[in-house]
Amino acid sequence: MRSDDGRPRAATAVRLGGTPVDAPWRGAAPARAAPARQGSLREHNLQVVLARVVDADPPPSRADIAAATGLTRSAVSALVDRLITAGLVAELAPVPPQRAGRPAVPLVPARRAFAALGAEVNVDYVGVLALDLAGDVLARRQVWGDFRGSDPVTVLARLAAVVEELLAELVAEPAPGGPPRIAGMGLALPGLVDRVTGPLRLAPNLGWRDVDVVAILGTHAPLTGIAIGLANEANLAARAEARTAGADRSFLYVSGEVGIGAAIVLDGEVFFGQHGWSGELGHTVVDPAGPRCSCGSTGCLEQYAGKDALLRSAGLDVALPIEALRAAAHAGDPGAVAALATGGRALGIAIANFVNLVDVEQIVLGGIYAPLVDHLAPLVTEELGTRVLAAPWKQAGVRAARSRQDAAMTGAALTVLSTILTDPAAWVPFDAPPPELG
Incomplete structure (x- = not known):
């Protein structure tokens, strides 16, 4: 999403900071690079800084974040540098100061560096979209059909093929940093989804009962290695509605x-x-x-x-x-x-x-x-x-509803993106030095 001057906007895009991860996505963050890591305070501060960047309007500078969080400017600068290295945060052009001093550099969620997949299986369609941290839809696919009383293996194979097409589009589109990293996939389903164990218990109109959707999707090559979570489509659509400006x-x-x-x-x-x-x-x-x-x-x-x-x-x-x-x-x-x-x-x-x-x-x-x-x-x-x-x-x-098109898929993608905000340290290479700036 863009502001009037064409720059990415942080606040009206994703608004993840106030939304905890309440859906039981399975392993939506990557495995840690090491078995254990010291520095829980640093990880907490990293989360605080990223949340400020994602939720602020207008885009904040390092000094703004320091003032809002109570962290020192040097600590904020080091954490921001890490987030930039990881592709979670980007810098806009410096803004001339109103008083004497250095120009402020606004910070925004990085575009296209990460993508969360939001998918949906409903009675008359399957679809998937890719959403980045800036709130931009990077790609979208939808296939119509009649899935009443359907075979889950057949329908999920069709969904996997749609996901494969979308991933191919993301790879094919040229971008300075290469294709986005896939943060995971959330899947909206029209029925009872067990938030403790993950299976779809019952989707009456699909005719599905006790289906291990994640296991079935995991047999398809396009989804190998992609963490998948499930939730009811209305709950996920409501999540998209809740993040809408003015909702x-x-x-x-x-x-x-x-x-x-x-x-x-x-x-x-x-x-x-x-x-x-x-x-x-x-x-x-x-x-x-x-x-x-x-x-x-x-x-x-x-x-x-x-x-x-x-x-x-x-x-x-x-x-x-x-x-x-x-x-x-x-x-x-x-x-x-x-x-x-x-x-x-x-x-x-x-x-x-x-x-x-x-x-x-x-x-x-x-x-x-x-x-x-x-x-x-x-x-x-x-x-x-x-x-x-x-x-x-x-x-x-x-x-x-203000959030109409692809509301459930958008909510599913937002939930995956929330896992990044909840644990950004899982995506940040702390063992690598920060970039040389200036």
């Missing part, structure tokens, strides 16, 4: 696709639950006597407000994009209008139950719901006003 600090994120996921964000942090299974809003019951759901239950929200349910109710082919439903509703098509009315009210009932339980005052509609927000928000708001006990004193707001 609310606490909210309920609702991700609409064929299935419906949700994530609770409290003070900027995603709440994953004890096992990472929180937020299965699509499988809350709207009507016990309703239609059978892919999960085996009846009357789940997904059967009224999921993508397939909305398109089918409107008399449209479920293979069509959600824009087809939006266009039909804008044109006043009775079937489309009725489908959105039914789906919106069911969505509002489910969200109202959620709000009564978790007490949030902002609802963010993401995925397919974002482009439909003009139709859905009034219905959801009406149900919240009727069904939420605290509504007379505080009405929850409803808005469209």
